[in-house]
Amino acid sequence: MSALERVPAKKSLGQHFLTDGNIARKIVDSAGFAREDIVIEIGPGLGALTELLIGRARRVIGVELDRALAEKLREKFPSEQLQIIEADILKVDIEELARELGAAGESRFRIIANLPYNISTPAIQHLINFRNYISDMTLMLQKEVVQRIVARPGGKEYGLLSVIVQYYCAVEKLFDVPPGAFRPAPKVYSSVVRLAVRERAAVDVIDEEIFFLVIKSAFAQRRKTLLNNLKGLSRRINLKRAQQGLREIGIDPGRRAETLSLAEFARLANFFAGEGAVPRIR
Structure with missing residues (x-):
């Protein structure tokens, strides 16, 4: 056993090291890296993916929070x-x-990561904020998170994360990974997902700030109807006008947010933007 392999997993960092070589190869193969690529690997851990990436990409940048692992990775x-x-x-x-x-x-970055479960959502949002410098992401996440990312309208998994990620990225679930592929083994399955950054957003909106305010409000309380969730969004449009406006754009005010497609959320946001009804954040 190498010095790197003897480094213990830190529960405080949510570490579950990938140790299955076949799974590692499957992940790297699915990403389809080319020799000219610059790859950012988030959380290299014991280097199961790193070792394969070095032979395939022009440059590999490993981002590792654990100092002991970072030192051992440089040595190995x-x-x-x-x-x-x-x-x-x-x-x-x-x-x-x-x-x-x-x-x-x-020549944008390509991302590959085995993300700790406890930072999956903020890490994805952080990466999306830098989408102009990223071409795609191959991520291993908790299976439940991947189900939420790729969910379509109408299901219980479909929510704010689904809309935000699909607005900016084409999403594809690749395969599941069993707990036994890691040390220590997590209690749940993981899944690998590909997020390909879109050249332009999936739908056209007048104002992205209003679009995100609308979807966050719409999903604020899942049991409530759209109208009830959105009525507190603006101080400058009354409830009756909101009902009328929703019907004008073909959306029943009694629907719930999880039934709306990206295109319908865009129509909804554009209605509010056109009414000048949503207070801007300054």
């Missing part, structure tokens, strides 16, 4: 192609990293 993989950054991915400025490495325009 003394390659010029690999750079280990000891940092919290939620605090990494990917735009600055892109400027340093020249990864912009047609």
Whole structure:
């Protein structure tokens, strides 16, 4: 057993190290990396993916929060192609990293990650904020989170995360990963998902700020109807006008948010934007 493999998992960091070589190869193969790619690996852990990435990409940047793991990774993989950054991915400025490495325009970063369950959603949101510098993401997440990401309208998994991710990315669930592929084994299954950043958003909206205010309000209380969730959104449009407006754009005010498609959320947001009804955040 190597020094890297002897590093214990830290429960405080939500660490579950991928140790199954077949699964590691399947993940890297599914990402389809090319020799000219610059890959950011989030949470390299024991290096199961790192070892495979070094031979396939032009450059690999591993972002590892655990200092002991970062040191051991540098020792195990003394390659010029690999750079280990000891940092919290939620605090990494990917735009600055892109400027340093020249990864912009047609040469954007490709992301691969085995994300700790406890930071999955904020990590995805953080990456999406830097979407102009990322071409795609191959992520291993808790199965339940992947189900929410790829969910379609009408199901209980469909929610705010589904809408936000699908607005910016084309999503595809690839396969499930059993608990036995990790050390220590988690209590639940994981899944691998691909998020391909769209060249333009999935739907056209007049004002993105209003669009996100609307969807957050719509999903605020899932048991409530759209009208009840949205009526507190604006101080400048009365309930009767809101009901009338929803019907004008073909949306029943009695529906619930989880039944609306992206296109319908766009129509809803554009209605509020056109009415000048939503207070702006300054």
